[in-house]
Amino acid sequence: MRNLFDSYGYSLGKASQAMGERFAPSLEPYGLDSREFGVLCFIGRNPGISQADIGQMMRVDRTTMVTIIDHLERHKYCKRVRSLADRRSYAINLTQSGRRLVKDLWTVMRQCEDEALEALPQEVQSVLLGIAAHLQQGKQS
Numbered sequence: 001m002r003n004l005f006d007s008y009g010y011s012l013g014k015a016s017q018a019m020g021e022r023f024a025p026s027l028e029p030y031g032l033d034s035r036e037f038g039v040l041c042f043i044g045r046n047p048g049i050s051q052a053d054i055g056q057m058m059r060v061d062r063t064t065m066v067t068i069i070d071h072l073e074r075h076k077y078c079k080r081v082r083s084l085a086d087r088r089s090y091a092i093n094l095t096q097s098g099r100r101l102v103k104d105l106w107t108v109m110r111q112c113e114d115e116a117l118e119a120l121p122q123e124v125q126s127v128l129l130g131i132a133a134h135l136q137q138g139k140q141s
């Protein structure tokens with residue numbers, strides 16, 4: 001019988017899950033989960049991006065992305081405006097409270113990550129982040 005922890009995908013997924021569980025209590029008072037926070041961060045780095053582009057870049061299907069943006073908009077963390085370039089799509093921007101929330105929660109998220117990774121030397125943490133970034137990009141077509 002094989003050990004699941006000999007699988008890269010399983011082990012990386014469980015490590016990510018453990019970090020997410022550390023961070024989740026910080027998101028709850030704001031009505032967010034980690035994916036929604038990720039979407040806010042992505043919008044913050046890409047003001048005016050379309051829902052479709054967010055979904056494609058974050059690997060979230062169209063229906064789920066609409067639901068996420070609806071939720072974030074109800075909480076007044078972001079707003080949709082018709083795109084000037086393409087009237088069929090919406091440009092998504094953070095509101096002032098959304099920008100403030102991302103800034104504050106980013107610091108909390110980093111503290112959670114630092115605690116989770118504290119046993120690893122800084123050089124190893126940097127390599128790990130580089131590997132994770134490379135893997136999530138996948139094969140470019």
